[in-house]
Amino acid sequence: MTTPAPSITFDLSSLFPDYATADTREGYSGWIIKTNHLVDVATELRDTYGFDHLTSITGVDYFPEELMEVVYHVFNTTGGPVLNFKVQAVRKDPIEVPSLVSVYPGAEFQEREIWDLFGVVFTGHPDLRRILMWEGFAGHPMRKDWKEAYFEEDNKPFKSRWPEGRIVQAEDENKFSDNISYPSNFDPEKWIPEGENALYGALARYDYTNDDGITSDNIVVNLGPQHPSTHGVFRVSAVLDGEIIAQLKPVMGYLHRNHEKIGERNTFLQNMPYTDRLDYLSSLSNNFGYAITVEKLMNIEVPERAEYIRVIMAELTRISNHCMALGALFNDLGTFFTPLIYLLEERELILDIFEAVTGSRMMCNYFRFGGVARDLPEGTLEKIKGLAFERLPRKVDEIDRFMSENEIIRSRGINQGVISAEDAIKYSATGPLLRASGVPYDIRRADPYSIYDRFDFDIAVRKNGDIYDRYMVRLDEMRQSIRIIQQAASSIPEGEIQTGKPQYQVRVPAGESYGRVESPKGELGFYVVSTGKPNPWRYHVRAPSFINLTAYGPMCVGQKIADIVAILGSIDIVLGEVDR
Amino acid sequence: MYGKGILKGLGVTIKRFIDTYLDDIRWLGKRYYKPEGIAHRSSKDSRGIFTIQYPEEKLPSPEEFRFIPFLVYDEGEKGEEIIRCTSCGICAKVCPPQCIWITRTTNPETGRPVPDPAEFYIDADICMNCGLCAEYCPFDAIKMDHDYELASYSRNVLNLQDLKKPASYYEMIRPINSTAEDKARQAKVEAREAAAAKRNE
Numbered sequence: 001m002t003t004p005a006p007s008i009t010f011d012l013s014s015l016f017p018d019y020a021t022a023d024t025r026e027g028y029s030g031w032i033i034k035t036n037h038l039v040d041v042a043t044e045l046r047d048t049y050g051f052d053h054l055t056s057i058t059g060v061d062y063f064p065e066e067l068m069e070v071v072y073h074v075f076n077t078t079g080g081p082v083l084n085f086k087v088q089a090v091r092k093d094p095i096e097v098p099s100l101v102s103v104y105p106g107a108e109f110q111e112r113e114i115w116d117l118f119g120v121v122f123t124g125h126p127d128l129r130r131i132l133m134w135e136g137f138a139g140h141p142m143r144k145d146w147k148e149a150y151f152e153e154d155n156k157p158f159k160s161r162w163p164e165g166r167i168v169q170a171e172d173e174n175k176f177s178d179n180i181s182y183p184s185n186f187d188p189e190k191w192i193p194e195g196e197n198a199l200y201g202a203l204a205r206y207d208y209t210n211d212d213g214i215t216s217d218n219i220v221v222n223l224g225p226q227h228p229s230t231h232g233v234f235r236v237s238a239v240l241d242g243e244i245i246a247q248l249k250p251v252m253g254y255l256h257r258n259h260e261k262i263g264e265r266n267t268f269l270q271n272m273p274y275t276d277r278l279d280y281l282s283s284l285s286n287n288f289g290y291a292i293t294v295e296k297l298m299n300i301e302v303p304e305r306a307e308y309i310r311v312i313m314a315e316l317t318r319i320s321n322h323c324m325a326l327g328a329l330f331n332d333l334g335t336f337f338t339p340l341i342y343l344l345e346e347r348e349l350i351l352d353i354f355e356a357v358t359g360s361r362m363m364c365n366y367f368r369f370g371g372v373a374r375d376l377p378e379g380t381l382e383k384i385k386g387l388a389f390e391r392l393p394r395k396v397d398e399i400d401r402f403m404s405e406n407e408i409i410r411s412r413g414i415n416q417g418v419i420s421a422e423d424a425i426k427y428s429a430t431g432p433l434l435r436a437s438g439v440p441y442d443i444r445r446a447d448p449y450s451i452y453d454r455f456d457f458d459i460a461v462r463k464n465g466d467i468y469d470r471y472m473v474r475l476d477e478m479r480q481s482i483r484i485i486q487q488a489a490s491s492i493p494e495g496e497i498q499t500g501k502p503q504y505q506v507r508v509p510a511g512e513s514y515g516r517v518e519s520p521k522g523e524l525g526f527y528v529v530s531t532g533k534p535n536p537w538r539y540h541v542r543a544p545s546f547i548n549l550t551a552y553g554p555m556c557v558g559q560k561i562a563d564i565v566a567i568l569g570s571i572d573i574v575l576g577e578v579d580r
Numbered sequence: 581m582y583g584k585g586i587l588k589g590l591g592v593t594i595k596r597f598i599d600t601y602l603d604d605i606r607w608l609g610k611r612y613y614k615p616e617g618i619a620h621r622s623s624k625d626s627r628g629i630f631t632i633q634y635p636e637e638k639l640p641s642p643e644e645f646r647f648i649p650f651l652v653y654d655e656g657e658k659g660e661e662i663i664r665c666t667s668c669g670i671c672a673k674v675c676p677p678q679c680i681w682i683t684r685t686t687n688p689e690t691g692r693p694v695p696d697p698a699e700f701y702i703d704a705d706i707c708m709n710c711g712l713c714a715e716y717c718p719f720d721a722i723k724m725d726h727d728y729e730l731a732s733y734s735r736n737v738l739n740l741q742d743l744k745k746p747a748s749y750y751e752m753i754r755p756i757n758s759t760a761e762d763k764a765r766q767a768k769v770e771a772r773e774a775a776a777a778k779r780n781e
Contacts, residue, residue, distance in 0.1 A: 157673040160681075167681050167701045167737065270676035273710035338593060345630050352622055356642035359724070365710045373715065377644060377756075386624040402592040405585030504674040504716040 010049070010083055016041055023086065027297070027511020027530075030071075030084035035097060038087050042072075042103045050076045051083055052425050053441075054104035056514070056525050056542040057111060059118035063144035066091045068120060071527065072100070073514055073542075077425055077439055079446040082514060089120070099125035106428025109550045117142035117260075127202045132253040132579060135198050138186075141258055148261065155535045156265055203239050203247055218246060221561065225254045229332055229565040232575030236564055238556070245564065248556045250549050255579035263539035268294055268506050268530075271539065273365040278541060279577040280362055282321040284313045284354070285519040287367035292449055293515030293526040294369050297508050300499050306371040307451045308492040312384060313357070313366065314517070315481040315488070316350050319392065321520035322474045323347040325572040329471060330403065332569035333412050339403055346395050349387060356380050369506055371498030381489060388485040396478050404472070413468030417555045417567035420465055427551035430544055431522025433571055436473045437465030443518040455484045467570040474572075477520075505534055512538075521545045521572055543580060545573035600628030613637055643754050646711040646724030648704050651697075651743045652750050661744065664721035666695035671713035671722050679706035680713065700743060704736035720761045726753045 012020040012031040019037040023030045033041050045051040051074040060069040068091045073082045089095045099122035100107040111122045112131040119140035122128055129135065139146050152158050200220060209215045224235035233254035239247040259278065263271050275290045276283035288310060295302065302310070324347060327340030351361040356377055358366035366373050403409055419429070424437040434441055442459040444452040460476030462469035510532040516525040522544030529538035548571050555567055604611055611617040618637055621630050632639055649671075653661040672680040683699040686692065714724045725745075730736060751758040 156678055157675070158678050161672045161675075161678055167699075167703070266676060269712070270674065273676050273708055273712070342596070345626075348630070349622065349624065349626075352639075352642075355645055357644065359642075359644040359646040359711055360709065363709065365712075374644065377642070383624070391624040398592060402589045406589050407582060407585050410585070502716065504670065504712070 012041070012083075012085060015049075016044070020085070027509060029512070030086060033085050033087050035087045035089060038098050039100065039103060041085070042074075042100050045074060045083070046103055050078070053077050054100065054106050054428055055082060055430070055516075055523060055547075056527065056540075057100075057107055057114060058527055058538075058540040058542075059114045059120055059142065060529055060538045061091070061118060061142065061144045063091070068095050068118065070097050070114065070120060071512075073525070073527075074104075075447070077434075077441050079441075081447050082516070084514060093119065095120045096123050097121070098123050099128075101125055104428065105426050106547065106550050109547065110428075113546075116140070117258075119143065129198050129202065130253075132256040132258075134253070141261060148258070154265065155533075156267060156270060199237055199249065199251060203237060203249060223564060225251075230568065231328060231573060232578075234568075234573065234575055234578065236568075238561065238564065240561060243560050245556045245559055245561060248553045248564070250552055252546075252549075252575075252578050255575045257580070259580040260539055260541065264536055266536075267534045268369070268508055268536060269504055271536070272367065273363065275541075276363040276365055277576055278543065278580065279321075279519065279521060279524075279545065279574045281324050281574055282317045282520045283362060283364045284317040284358075284366060285321075285517060285524060287364065288314050288450075289515055289517040289519065289524045289526050291367040291369060292517065293513050293528050294506075294508060296513040296515055297511055297528060297530055298369060298506065299509070300370045302371055302450075303496040303499060304493050305375075305495040306497045308488050309372050309376060309497065310367065310450060311452065311455075312485055312488045312492070313354075313364075313372075315484045316353065316384070318481045318520045319478050320347040320350040321572075322478050323350075325520070325569075326399070326471060326474055329467075329566075329569040329572070330409070332565045333409055333467075335403070335406070335408070339399065342395075342402070343399065346392060349391070353380060353383055353387070356383075368498060368502065370500060371496070375497050381492070384485065385489050388482050388489055392482050393479070396475065396482070400475060404475075409471075410468060412563075412566055413471060413570075414466055415464070416467050416563055417559060417570060418464065418466045419551055419555050423554065424465065424551065427554065428547050429522070429551045430548065431518070431520070432460075432470055432473045432477065433522065433548050433551065435460055436462045436469040438463045443516055443523060447516070449515070449517060452484075455487050457481075457483050467566055470570040470572075508532070508536075516542070519544055521574070521577070522548055541577075541580060543577045545571070546578045546580070549573060549578065596628065603628040615640070641726045641728075641753075643756055645726055646714070647709055647728045648707055648725050648730065648738075649702060649713050649722050649743070650725045650745045651700065651740070652721055652723055652747050653744050654747050661746075663696065663744065664719050665697050665700065666719055666721070667697040667700075668695075668718070670716055670718065674712045674716050676710055676712065677706045677708050679703040697740060700740040702738045702743060704730065704738050720765065723750055723754070 013022050019034045019041055020031045023032050054072065054074050056073040058071050060071060062069060068089045069086050071084060071086045073084050075082045087097055089097055097120055099111055101111065102124065109131060111125055112128060114120050115122060115128050116130040116132050117140055130137065203220060218239055218241045221238050221240055222235060224230040225233040235251040237249050237251055238245050259274065262274060266274065272287060272290060275286040278286045323343040327343040330339040331337060354364055355361045357380055358364040419437055421437045421439050424434045424439060438461060440459045440461045445459055457480045460473045460480060462473050508530045510530055512529045514525060514527045516523050523542065524544055525542030527540040528536050531537045552571060556564055607617060607620065613636065618632060618639065620626060622639065651663060651665055653663045656662050667682050667684045669682055672682050679702055681701040682697055685694040685696040685698040687694050711724050713722050
């Protein structure tokens with residue numbers, strides 16, 4: 001199924017002459033909306049102009065200008081590029097911006113993240129708590145004047161390392177003196193973590209009386225963060241009515257390392273290996289997203305051969321990721337480990353190819369701005385062809401035969417954890433989660449990047465939006481990826497693999513750019529602001545598994561507690577990306 | 581019939597089970613602990629059980645495999661170790677987690693810097709094995725190793741002595757790359773000599 005991309009460029013300043021002005025800063029695009037009219041403009045955009053999917057919200061701290069900006073990206077699920085608009089507020093606490101949760105419920109977690117990291121108060125947000133840091137944490141770490149515990153300098157490379165460096169180990173460097181901050185009046189002896197109360201306060205508890213006049217209470221159950229079925233350090237807090245889930249809130253941040261702050265300390269190139277660590281099961285997709293975002297800013301082309309290599313690698317990544325995702329989902333559904341091991345075998349063969357090409361099995365660090373790091377070694381293309389033409393199609397069919405008709409999979413999957421198409425769009429879901437609900441939205445088609453417009457492939461869509469359909473969508477996607485690899489591997493041209501000479505210090509002109517790719521988990525977006533210096537001013541990751549979790553709570557309501565695990569498995573999250 | 585799907589799935593498992601034994605018989609005596617057996621098990625034709633019995637068996641590392649950098653030195657005629665590093669510091673600048681420290685040698689008489697590292701440290705516990713240092717070194721002096729068995733009781737802060745490895749070792753682990761780099765360096769030297777000869781004429 002193809003979705004034609006409408007090529008209408010929206011002029012918000014003529015649609016809303018009183019509210020919107022064009023962003024005229026050098027290298028910027030989009031529109032600046034007056035803060036108090038944000039909700040009106042967003043409602044109008046959604047209802048009249050079809051921008052029904054709010055994909056990314058992020059803050060930018062323009063510290064020297066005393067300005068705090070919140071940047072929104074919306075798109076139309078029938079295709080087309082993203083539209084970006086922003087609101088600006090004076091950078092003086094309290095910074096207040098109206099919440100968009102009433103218009104786009106998918107904004108919930110992202111606004112909480114901005115409150116957490118930037119300290120922007122979203123008025124009208126139903127549950128504005130910290131999400132990645134803990135309740136009681138002092139300060140907002142993404143602000144430019146906030147410094148971390150082992151702070152050395154604002155930007156890498158650090159002067160101490162070169163030329164007259166000295167060997168210092170991190171644990172010797174900071175004696176808990178000058179750059180750790182505590183809340184005022186902080187006394188560790190008397191400190192009680194109040195975050196838990198805030199969390200439980202957010203879960204609506206209620207008593208009810210049944211027909212016999214017996215008053216009963218419901219209970220709160222915590223799952224994780226140390227629980228083998230949560231795929232990492234992920235925690236779920238659920239209110240149960242008997243065995244039925246009445247309300248559910250995910251709790252995350254246990255793996256938070258402030259990837260974005262690290263990214264702003266790094267130079268543009270230094271950041272590439274860090275993107276591997278986001279979604280560590282599909283590092284090449286992360287490389288892809290970051291590379292095309294910075295290339296957009298730098299305005300450089302990628303040679304033909306490099307584009308083909310990129311597509312082959314990204315699609316192999318998708319297959320290996322889905323192998324892992326489906327294997328873990330089967331584990332969660334009770335088919336313990338046999339199908340996972342069968343799928344890991346195929347993943348293993350793909351990782352062998354990654355190792356031969358990029359040097360590493362998981363942390364590939366292979367893409368460079370304007371190409372890829374090195375050419376395919378001799379014999380690798382034959383290996384890829386062998387997998388794509390002979391082995392993988394057979395193996396995908398085998399898994400289909402193995403699992404699709406299994407009665408247990410079907411009874412635990414069909415009509416469980418259902419999310420309708422409207423809700424999936426509303427909660428900003430992307431990727432297989434959105435497509436399993438019947439929305440044929442795939443960025444490779446809707447807003448093509450790289451050379452995906454040259455290949456013949458179908459978008460995998462299913463209608464019911466339940467666990468089983470999410471499994472089937474992933475299976476179909478693997479088949480389509482194999483098709484893409486077959487075409488790309490047969491038609492890959494000879495030639496250069498990088499534009500210009502490899503440089504360790506790239507010049508990136510000032511401006512902003514938002515690049516997005518269809519990662520195996522959903523829309524992976526990078527928002528980068530450059531000031532022309534060697535380091536990005538702002539580096540934001542629109543993490544698909546984080547935002548897909550917004551729909552997790554609503555999906556679970558009314559299900560049994562045992563389905564929490566199955567539904568989470570069907571969303572396919574990776575905590576490296578959720579917590580960043 | 582209820583349970584048909586499960587039976588169909590179990591058929592797949594049984595086929596796998598039988599395949600393992602069939603493959604064992606076909607590769608009798610060669611499937612395990614032999615390089616060709618390991619190569620077969622990690623090829624597209626692999627069937628049945630595919631586990632590599634580490635540490636008795638090891639997967640061969642491909643040429644591009646990278647793990648912790650090392651410093652290459654050329655062996656002189658009298659066995660002296662001529663280190664290629666000029667302590668220019670590009671590796672320390674490009675290193676994403678900033679785990680490289682370099683001190684330049686100074687000539688004790690003149691006090692001028694000499695293009696040789698006096699000290700060179702890599703904090704291997706911080707190193708993320710990204711390979712950028714090796715990729716951007718203009719002198720082919722720092723390269724990524726293949727030795728991945730690094731378990732130790734203390735922190736791995738590697739100094740110049742730990743990091744030095746001969747060019748012959750580099751050639752052994754990366755034959756294709758090292759030959760290409762040698763050729764490129766040779767061409768550069770020849771071009772420089774030709775230019776010098778021209779100037780002298």
